[in-house]
Amino acid sequence: MQIQHFHFLPFFLLLLLLSTGCFAKLHHNYYHNSCPNVESIVTAAVKQKFEQTFVTAPATLRLFFHDCFVRGCDASVLLHSNNHTSEKDNADNLSLAGDGFDTVIKAKAAVDSVPECKNKVSCADILALATRDVVALTGGPSYAVELGRRDGRISTRKSVRHHLPLPDFGLDQLNAMFARHGLSQTDMIALSGAHTIGFSHCKHFSKRLYSFHSKNRIDPTFNPSYVDELKRECPRNVDQRIAVDMDSRSSFTFDNVYFKNLQMGKGLFTSDQVLFTDRRSRETVNLFASNNSAFEEAFVVAMKKLGRVGVKTRNQGEIRIDCSSLN
Incomplete structure (x- = not known):
C-alpha cells in the first residue's frame, strides 16, 4: 500500500497542476516591469468613455462574459472578419452593444500611447480590467484583477453555439x-x-x-x-x-x-x-x-x-496590435 500511495501522490499532483496551470500563471503584478501603470491608464480611459455614455458599463460587462464563456477569456469576441464568420457575427452576439467594443479599443489605444507599454498588454487583459472598472464606476465592488492572458487566434461564429445561456433557461x-x-x-x-x-x-x-x-x-x-x-x-x-x-x-x-x-x-x-x-x-x-x-x-x-476560464498564456496566444484583427 505504501508503494502504491507513493506513486499515486505525484500523479495526483501532476493532474492538479495541469488543471490549474493556465490561471496559475496569471498574477496581479504581471505588467510590473513592462507596463507598471497599466491599471491606472485603463481606468482613466474607461472612466472617460463611461462619462460619455452609461451604456459603456453594461456593454463592457456583457462583452467580458460572452468572451469568456465561448473560447475562454482570450478576447476572441473582439476579432472581426470580412465574411462575417467570427464570434461577434453569431446571432447570440449581434445584440452586444458597440460601446463595449469601443471601450476596449480606446483603453488599448491609451495603453499603447505610452512608449514602454506599446504592444505589451493583451486585449484580453484590457477587457478584464475594463470590466472591473465599469462595475466600480456604477457603484459596485472593486477587486484585484489577475493578469497575464494572451489573445486567442481563433474566432468562429459556429463556436458560440450552445455556449451562452438563453433567456428561457431553467x-x-x-x-x-x-x-x-x-x-x-x-x-x-x-x-x-x-x-x-x-x-x-x-x-x-x-x-x-x-x-x-x-x-x-x-x-x-x-x-x-x-x-x-x-x-x-x-x-x-x-x-x-x-x-x-x-x-x-x-x-x-x-x-x-x-x-x-x-x-x-x-x-x-x-x-x-x-x-x-x-x-x-x-x-x-x-x-x-x-x-x-x-x-x-x-x-x-x-x-x-x-476571469480564469480557458485563458491562454505564453505561447498559447499573442498580444494583438489591433484588438479586432490577428497580428
Whole structure:
C-alpha cells in the first residue's frame, strides 16, 4: 500500500497542476516591469468613455462574459472578419452593444500611447480590467484583477453555439452550463446579479408577455404591474431595436435590487425569475436581496473564477496590435 500511495501522490499532483496551470500563471503584478501603470491608464480611459455614455458599463460587462464563456477569456469576441464568420457575427452576439467594443479599443489605444507599454498588454487583459472598472464606476465592488492572458487566434461564429445561456433557461440548464466552466450555483446567481445594470431587447422576453408556452397568455410568475409596464414599452409589434432595463428600479447602480426584484416577480427573463421560483436557489436570492455585502463578496469571487476560464498564456496566444484583427 505504501508503494502504491507513493506513486499515486505525484500523479495526483501532476493532474492538479495541469488543471490549474493556465490561471496559475496569471498574477496581479504581471505588467510590473513592462507596463507598471497599466491599471491606472485603463481606468482613466474607461472612466472617460463611461462619462460619455452609461451604456459603456453594461456593454463592457456583457462583452467580458460572452468572451469568456465561448473560447475562454482570450478576447476572441473582439476579432472581426470580412465574411462575417467570427464570434461577434453569431446571432447570440449581434445584440452586444458597440460601446463595449469601443471601450476596449480606446483603453488599448491609451495603453499603447505610452512608449514602454506599446504592444505589451493583451486585449484580453484590457477587457478584464475594463470590466472591473465599469462595475466600480456604477457603484459596485472593486477587486484585484489577475493578469497575464494572451489573445486567442481563433474566432468562429459556429463556436458560440450552445455556449451562452438563453433567456428561457431553467435552473438545471443554467447550473450545467456554468459548471462546465468551474462555476457553482452560487457563482451563477451572483453573476446573474450583473443584470442590475443590464438591458435587453424586447424580442428576448416578449413570449413571456404574449404567448407563454405557445399559448395566448402571460407567464404567471410575472408581477402584474410589471407586465403592464413592459407591455407599454414592448407592444406586440415593437421595433426590435427597442431595449428596456433589466432592473426597472435601479438600472444605473450596481446593487442588489435585482434580487429584490426577483422576490417581487420582476425578473425580466425566465432565467432570472427561476432563481427565485426554484426552491433550490431561492435561499441564495433571499440572502443577496437582504445583504448587499454578501452579494458583492460572492460577485467578486465569481468574477475572479470567470476571469480564469480557458485563458491562454505564453505561447498559447499573442498580444494583438489591433484588438479586432490577428497580428
